Amino acid sequence: MSTINPVAQRFESELAELATLVDSDRPGWTRRALSEFDIAGRDYALTLMKHAGLATRVDGAGNVIGVLPGRLGGREIMLGSHTDTVDGGGRFDGITGVLGAIEVVRLLRENDVRLDHDLVVVVFFNEEPNDFGFFCVGSRAMTGLVDRTTLTATDTDGRSLAEALPDSGIDPEAFLDARYDFSKVTAFLELHIEQGPELERMGKQIGVVETITGINHFKALFTGRQDHAGTTPMDVRADAGCAAAGTVLAVESIAESGTNTRGTSGQIQFTPEAVNVVSANASVEGEFRGPDGSWLQEAQRRLTDAASQNADKRGVHVEMEWTTDDAPVPLHEPITSTIAEVATDLGHTRATMFSGAGHDAGIIAAKTQVGMIFVPSRDGRSHCPEEFTELADILPGIEVLLQTVLRLDGVSTSGRAAGSGGAQLA
Ligand SMILES: [Zn+2]
Incomplete structure (x- = not known):
């Protein structure tokens, strides 16, 4: 040619x-x-x-x-x-x-x-x-x-x-x-x-x-209760860090469910950051990507639910915000x-x-x-x-x-x- x-x-x-x-x-x-x-x-x-x-x-x-x-x-x-x-x-x-x-x-x-x-x-x-x-x-x-x-x-x-x-x-x-x-x-x-x-x-x-x-960014803020790591029994804790960790794993499993879909939790923070203190607060920031707009909407719903479940079962409060919602x-x-x-x-x-x-x-x-x-x-x-x-x-x-x-x-x-x-x- x-x-x-x-x-x-x-x-x-x-x-x-x-x-x-x-x-x-x-x-x-x-x-x-x-x-x-x-x-x-x-x-x-x-x-x-x-x-x-x-x-x-x-x-x-x-x-x-x-x-x-x-x-x-x-x-x-x-x-x-x-x-x-x-x-x-x-x-x-x-x-x-x-x-x-x-x-x-x-x-x-x-x-x-x-x-x-x-x-x-x-x-x-x-x-x-x-x-x-x-x-x-x-x-x-x-x-x-x-x-x-x-x-x-x-x-x-x-x-x-x-x-x-x-x-x-x-x-x-x-x-x-x-x-x-x-x-x-x-x-x-x-x-x-x-x-x-x-x-x-x-x-x-x-x-x-x-x-x-398409790219959807989220920010999840968990509010629990700060307690002594040695004296607070597991069943009475409100561990914001554990609720955040469960949400990170939910991002992974949701992203594994689609075709060419990706999920990443790139930023996570526990407060206070101390080895012997139950976390009072935790934040997770991450994103989903994929070629299918309806899958991205579904992923948003599923992660919002997963964050609520991870918070509720621990007596933790969660605020979920979707900061970017760019369609494919x-x-x-x-x-x-x-x-x-x-x-x-x-x-x-x-x-x-x-x-x-x-x-x-x-x-x-x-x-x-x-x-x-x-x-x-x-x-x-x-x-x-x-x-x-x-x-x-x-x-x-x-x-x-x-x-x-x-x-x-x-x-x-x-x-x-x-x-x-x-x-x-x-
Ligand atoms: Zn480039």
Whole structure:
């Protein structure tokens, strides 16, 4: 099919360059949003975009946006991902999609392919969770999902997001006004590492994402009675810690009951923390994820019941709060089937999949048709220094990204059948 191949050395050297723009005091490759390292990372991406021939700008929310004008103009195909990382993260999460999109631009220009659509590349600001309780901040700002209450959120030092943004060159008022006009965007595509073990397990090269996970966060606060650990008989205790522990195990058993469902209790705290005192208070914070919205609702009900039962039988009081209730996001036909066809035509093995991780693509999906392309993660590891994807496994993802852009460009502006568009390459 295509004779256009990504230039491996370019991708490799840019990946290596970005890997130097990290907080060396932290483990792995740490470039958290709102840090000086993140500013340097987005600046580097901006420079690459300029060199690739894109007209660049930074919007009010810190999103780096580059445009390659098309022949017709007015309609856009958008590509993007992020360059920020979690604390102690890896070199590939987000970065693969950013460098892959920039490589697509270079390949188009070097091969004298002019799209009908404008091709827009976005480096989204702050995709990973920040200290203010938000993630996918840049894409939320572009889609109008931020407001003044977002700005008043505080970190553990009591500093507000409005106070923190200017250090990253972002004016809070401009942040609120960074809505993007998605009415002109035909499709959004994000190339990303899988961050899980499925592609490797199946021996497939390309993952075609059908659904991005829903996420429900909960906070359970248990109030019991503080007592002496040696003199208080077991049958008269109101042990908040035991009620919390029973709830943690319920999260595990509920999550084991579904398909592709996950349940995690990542934070648990007993008060007072003393080896010889029955806990007066306990808190558990955790989450459920899964591709099925009705299962997530059912999991909420079951865990709320389980927490009540664990509390009631011990004479403990529980307050259960569901703090996030994000439904699963189905990605769009015909984008997903186009990605699948392209992968097959290029001779790459593929599988349809569910993304257990959240992505900017899931936010953008509320505004335009979205597709995601996954490449394998070694041992399924991610959000850790061991995160790794072979260059030989990334290049097919870039090829699929490029050819999907060409097909969508040919189909959607001219109405011609897939593969017969003016920009097709053979
Ligand atoms: Zn990511």
